[in-house]
Amino acid sequence: MKKNLEVLSKEQILIATEETIRRFGVDKTSVTDVAKALNVSHGTIYRHFKSKAKLLEGTTEKWLNETIIAPLTAVYEDHSLKGAEALKTYIQTLIELKRSYAHHEKELFDVYAKVTEEAADLVEQHINRMTSQMSEMIELSDFRVSDPDRLAQSIFLATTRFHHPSHAYEWDSPTINQEFLDLWDLLEKGFLNKK
Structure with a gap:
């Protein structure tokens, strides 16, 4: 089940990003990996953060x-x-x-x-x-x-x-x-x- 954009906060994205980085390392972590961890599309992440660099x-x-x-x-x-x-x-x-x-x-x-x-x-x-x-x-x-x-x-x-x-x-x-x-x-x- 996909999470609704309205209920997905920047804080949730940042926590998922930390967890993903711990698992894969910074160079191997992609926005798609973070999106998968949150069960959302990578476009949802880009609505909050315009690029991987901003994330x-x-x-x-x-x-x-x-x-x-x-x-x-x-x-x-x-x-x-x-x-x-x-x-x-x-x-x-x-x-x-x-x-x-x-x-x-x-x-x-x-x-x-x-x-x-x-x-x-x-x-x-x-x-x-x-x-x-x-x-x-x-x-x-x-x-x-x-x-x-x-x-x-x-x-x-x-x-x-x-x-x-x-x-x-x-x-x-x-x-x-x-x-x-x-x-x-x-x-x-x-x-x-x-x-």
Whole structure:
């Protein structure tokens, strides 16, 4: 029995897309595979998403919001953490999440890496959400900084090697954790000094 378009939501399509990607991988997943999983025609999927690229963007956005932004928001909202400790925990959480998904959700991480190369607006929006939270954490601290937005962006960029998917091949290095701690020590001593 075919599902009615009116009752088929974008959320249902995105969930089915995630499941299909987990089963076949991103390169072998087609819009037709997703449609079959939902028992609808591929035209139904195209009414919600104009192309496979848009479907993958939607899936990636959902995945980022649920698996990256939601846990980071919990750190951001944890008022028991203060100053440099809060920022360090935020970045370490980001790093741990990305590493975990690179290993344990490889198929969806691969979609994220692929979309990162092709969907600049989505990636910019994702980064802006994180740096906005970091900026607010900086504003609430007693750091000696005149431009919290700029510092948040700088910290994000300085730590890119530890969380950007193009560097995933480096994350299994036995020295990667110490390299992050060394970098953080420099950041904390140089930019995150108290007023």
